[in-house]
Amino acid sequence: MQPWGYIVLLGFVAIAFGLTLPARAKTKPADSDRQALKEVEAALELYMADIERENGELVNLLGTIKAQSQSGQAALQEQVAELKGQLEELRRTSAQVEARVAANENGLLQVALSGAAGSVRQEQTISEDKIGADRIQEENTRTAxxxxxxxxxxxxxxxxxxxxxxxxxxxxxxxxxxxxxxxxxxxxxxxx
CATH class of the missing domain: 1.10.10 (Arc Repressor Mutant, subunit A)
Structure with missing residues (x-):
C-alpha cells in the first residue's frame, strides 16, 4: 500500500474512534453527574442550615437591641420628666425670689425717696425763707x-x-x- 493509503486508513480509524468516544462519555458522566449533584445538594443544604442559624441569631440580636433601646428610651423619658419637674420648681423659686427682690427694691426706693424728699423739704423750707419760690424751683431742676x-x-x-x-x-x-x-x-x- 502506498503512504497516502495509510494516511486515509488512519483517518478512518480516528473518525470511528471519535464517534465512539461520545457514547462512552455519556455513560460515565451520568454517574459522576449524579454524584456531583448529590454533593451540590448536600452543600446547599448545609449552606441553607447555616443561613437559617445565622438568621435566627440576627433575629435574637435584633430583639435584644430593641429591648435595650426601649428600656433606654424609657429611662430617658423618666429623666426628661424629672428635669421638667426640676425646671418648673426652679421657675417657681425664681419667681418667688424676683418678687422678694422687687419688694425689697421698692421698699429701698421708697425709703430713699422719702429720705430724699425729707431732705429736699428741709432745704425748700430754708430756701423759701432766704431766697424765695423761684430759687426752690431752680434747685429742684438741678437735683433732678x-x-x-x-x-x-x-x-x-x-x-x-x-x-x-x-x-x-x-x-x-x-x-x-x-x-x-x-x-x-x-x-x-x-x-x-
Missing amino acids: STIKPRYPQLFELHEQGKSIDYIAKKTGMQKGEVQLILQLAKQEEESV
Whole structure:
C-alpha cells in the first residue's frame, strides 16, 4: 500500500474512534453527574442550615437591641420628666425670689425717696425763707438732673437697649443698684 493509503486508513480509524468516544462519555458522566449533584445538594443544604442559624441569631440580636433601646428610651423619658419637674420648681423659686427682690427694691426706693424728699423739704423750707419760690424751683431742676451725669455709662447702655444684667456686669454694679438708679432717674424725669 502506498503512504497516502495509510494516511486515509488512519483517518478512518480516528473518525470511528471519535464517534465512539461520545457514547462512552455519556455513560460515565451520568454517574459522576449524579454524584456531583448529590454533593451540590448536600452543600446547599448545609449552606441553607447555616443561613437559617445565622438568621435566627440576627433575629435574637435584633430583639435584644430593641429591648435595650426601649428600656433606654424609657429611662430617658423618666429623666426628661424629672428635669421638667426640676425646671418648673426652679421657675417657681425664681419667681418667688424676683418678687422678694422687687419688694425689697421698692421698699429701698421708697425709703430713699422719702429720705430724699425729707431732705429736699428741709432745704425748700430754708430756701423759701432766704431766697424765695423761684430759687426752690431752680434747685429742684438741678437735683433732678444730677443722677444722669453721675452714671453716664449706665444710662448710655440703657439707651442702647441693653438688659439690666448686662449693664450690671459691664459697670460692675449690683443688679438691684442698677434698677434703683434707673427708677430714680425715671421718677426725676417725671417730676420735672
